[in-house]
Amino acid sequence: MSSVPPVFISSAEVERLLPRASLLLPGLEAALCNFSAGAAGGVEQPLRAVVPVRPHGGFLGVMPAYSAADDALTTKLVTFYEHRGDSAAPSHRATVLLFDPRCGSLRAVLDGTVITAKRTAAVSAIATKLLMPRSAEVLCILGAGVQARSHYEIFTELFPFTEVRLWSRTEQNALRLASSVGGAVRVCGTAREAVVGADVIVTVTMATTPILFGEWVKPGAHVNAVGASRPDWRELDDVLMKSSVLVVDSREAALAESGDVILSGVSLGAPVLRSSV
Ligand SMILES: NC(=O)C1=CN([C@@H]2O[C@H](COP(=O)(O)OP(=O)(O)OC[C@H]3O[C@@H](n4cnc5c(N)ncnc54)[C@H](O)[C@@H]3O)[C@@H](O)[C@H]2O)C=CC1
Numbered sequence: 075m076s077s078v079p080p081v082f083i084s085s086a087e088v089e090r091l092l093p094r095a096s097l098l099l100p101g102l103e104a105a106l107c108n109f110s111a112g113a114a115g116g117v118e119q120p121l122r123a124v125v126p127v128r129p130h131g132g133f134l135g136v137m138p139a140y141s142a143a144d145d146a147l148t149t150k151l152v153t154f155y156e157h158r159g160d161s162a163a164p165s166h167r168a169t170v171l172l173f174d175p176r177c178g179s180l181r182a183v184l185d186g187t188v189i190t191a192k193r194t195a196a197v198s199a200i201a202t203k204l205l206m207p208r209s210a211e212v213l214c215i216l217g218a219g220v221q222a223r224s225h226y227e228i229f230t231e232l233f234p235f236t237e238v239r240l241w242s243r244t245e246q247n248a249l250r251l252a253s254s255v256g257g258a259v260r261v262c263g264t265a266r267e268a269v270v271g272a273d274v275i276v277t278v279t280m281a282t283t284p285i286l287f288g289e290w291v292k293p294g295a296h297v298n299a300v301g302a303s304r305p306d307w308r309e310l311d312d313v314l315m316k317s318s319v320l321v322v323d324s325r326e327a328a329l330a331e332s333g334d335v336i337l338s339g340v341s342l343g344a345p346v347l348r349s350s351v
């Protein structure tokens with residue numbers, strides 16, 4: 075078994091096998107349920123280790139997991155860089171290693187960059203399906219990078235929004251994204267213009283200070299706060315954090331990694347377990 079060399083699955087192959095992020099929904103819903111069930115769910119997923127690469131403004135994240143239900147043993151390795159010399163280079167790059175859980179031999183090395191784009195958007199879509207207002211019409215996306223595109227794709231596939239608004243710090247990037255997707259997108263000159271009246275908001279920036287302010291957000295709106303994944307990064311201001319009902323997949327990770335949670339000082343309530351999503 076251990077003499078079989080691992081297969082390599084490139085980004086093009088991942089794209090071919092996974093043309094739409096929505097294909098991930100059943101597997102991710104089951105994985106979220108298993109993870110939320112604690113020991114009974116059979117998921118071993120410690121808090122990831124994140125190694126700063128200080129001279130270069132980067133980070134290396136190591137994300138191991140074992141799922142008994144899938145008998146899958148895997149690790150994602152992801153690098154992400156705040157400041158890139160070549161601005162066209164992707165800020166995030168990932169590789170997924172898949173092991174044979176029976177003996178620990180390496181079976182596959184997969185490009186994880188496409189997987190990260192699609193998995194993250196699919197999990198936001200699951201949260202949105204469960205938490206958005208019933209009559210949601212307006213989608214707002216703040217940011218215009220890789221995650222903005224993947225969120226646009228799955229959200230417009232799954233939900234009947236009548237208007238999609240997009241804002242980016244660099245308007246040119248928003249215009250480029252808007253013109254490259256199939257449907258109608260309103261590019262807004264300010265984040266406020268994009269947010270006011272929106273029913274579902276997605277924050278997918280690398281901002282380190284708030285870009286989304288509670289005074290703009292419609293009561294009952296659902297926010298997918300994706301970007302601020304370092305303890306000193308923010309996307310949402312204190313007003314919004316303190317006036318919202320927070321739903322997290324991992325309390326441990328939210329309290330250790332989410333700048334929005336840590337720096338706003340909000341406390342997470344008692345865990346709520348659901349038998350299905
Ligand atoms: N929660 C999760 O599971 C995941 C979170 N992320 C996070 O989502 C965010 C977006 O990731 P990608 O789309 O891959 O990155 P990207 O580099 O492709 O796009 C980043 C976007 O943020 C904008 N931006 C950068 N600095 C900003 C600032 N100070 N203020 C406002 N906008 C700013 C850029 O102009 C660009 O539109 C990142 O923070 C990333 O770490 C990414 C993957 C998974």
Ligand SMILES: O=C([O-])C1=[NH+]CCC1
Binds near residue numbers: 135154166168303
């Ligand atoms: O889960 C992930 O891939 C990442 N989270 C923050 C940066 C990359």
